Amino acid sequence: MTEPVLSTHALTKRFGALVANEAVSLDLRPGEVHALIGPNGAGKSTLVGQICGAIKPDEGRVQFLGRDVTEQSTRTRARSGLGRTFQISALAMEDSVLQNVVLGAMGAAGTVWHFLRPAMKDLTIRQKAEQALERVGLSDLASLRTGEISHGQRRRLEVAVALTLSPKAFVMDEPMAGLGAEGTRELTALLDELRQEAPILLVEHDMDVVFSLADRITVLNYGRVIATGSTAEIRSDPEVRRAYLGEES
Numbered sequence: 001m002t003e004p005v006l007s008t009h010a011l012t013k014r015f016g017a018l019v020a021n022e023a024v025s026l027d028l029r030p031g032e033v034h035a036l037i038g039p040n041g042a043g044k045s046t047l048v049g050q051i052c053g054a055i056k057p058d059e060g061r062v063q064f065l066g067r068d069v070t071e072q073s074t075r076t077r078a079r080s081g082l083g084r085t086f087q088i089s090a091l092a093m094e095d096s097v098l099q100n101v102v103l104g105a106m107g108a109a110g111t112v113w114h115f116l117r118p119a120m121k122d123l124t125i126r127q128k129a130e131q132a133l134e135r136v137g138l139s140d141l142a143s144l145r146t147g148e149i150s151h152g153q154r155r156r157l158e159v160a161v162a163l164t165l166s167p168k169a170f171v172m173d174e175p176m177a178g179l180g181a182e183g184t185r186e187l188t189a190l191l192d193e194l195r196q197e198a199p200i201l202l203v204e205h206d207m208d209v210v211f212s213l214a215d216r217i218t219v220l221n222y223g224r225v226i227a228t229g230s231t232a233e234i235r236s237d238p239e240v241r242r243a244y245l246g247e248e249s
């Protein structure tokens with residue numbers, strides 16, 4: 001079997017008496033979209049936080065590109081190619097679309113102490129940013145203020161920022177949240193293409209998106225994995241239907 005790009009091994013996280021994740025193991029394989037679903041409070045964001053380095057696990061390990069990264073900072077993981085988009089936008093609304101991507105590319109190049117103005121003149125960084133914007137179909141909006149573009153376009157801009165890291169894997173936390181039908185359709189098409197460049201761990205509530213994009217699905221309930229499998233397997237799993245899809249047994 002192909003080596004996974006990213007994997008968690010028995011990750012456990014407690015908040016006081018609450019077990020938010022209990023021995024969660026999953027993997028992300030090359031070329032796939034692996035959706036992580038579960039009811040509100042199931043522990044999806046807690047898991048993503050541990051994968052990306054924002055939350056320290058109580059037990060268990062995280063492996064990325066064959067290395068144990070459990071003790072690494074968010075920044076180190078990002079620099080090795082763990083691309084992340086957030087539930088809540090981290091974009092600078094007053095800056096232009098291009099400036100936001102340049103800021104991302106500066107972080108990727110390790111030039112965080114430079115000021116934005118000289119960075120805009122750094123040809124390598126600027127080129128990288130422009131390529132990323134082209135990849136997500138936002139080149140025409142490069143000079144607009146980020147606050148002026150639509151919510152859907154901002155979601156794609158976040159993907160462009162992540163692309164400047166030349167990611168080896170994406171972790172996306174509810175990228176479709178708040179999008180209308182058109183925005184959802186555009187972002188779904190983009191993610192469908194991006195999986196060839198880097199596999200995607202996708203936390204998503206929109207089941208139409210999940211079932212149209214995912215190669216595999218992992219279902220969390222009360223912090224535990226209750227099922228992992230293909231979309232067909234998940235659809236017909238009685239425990240999933242009971243716990244998540246709200247069906248009577």
Ligand SMILES: Nc1ncnc2c1ncn2[C@@H]1O[C@H](COP(=O)(O)OP(=O)(O)OP(=O)(O)O)[C@@H](O)[C@H]1O
Nearest residue numbers: 015018019020038039040041042043044045046047
């Ligand atoms: N910092 C924290 N301190 C205490 N409890 C927390 C903390 N973070 C999360 N929790 C609790 O852990 C459980 C899992 O939360 P988490 O946000 O990971 O779930 P989720 O599946 O992402 O939910 P949602 O779909 O609503 O985003 C919840 O009961 C939540 O209240």
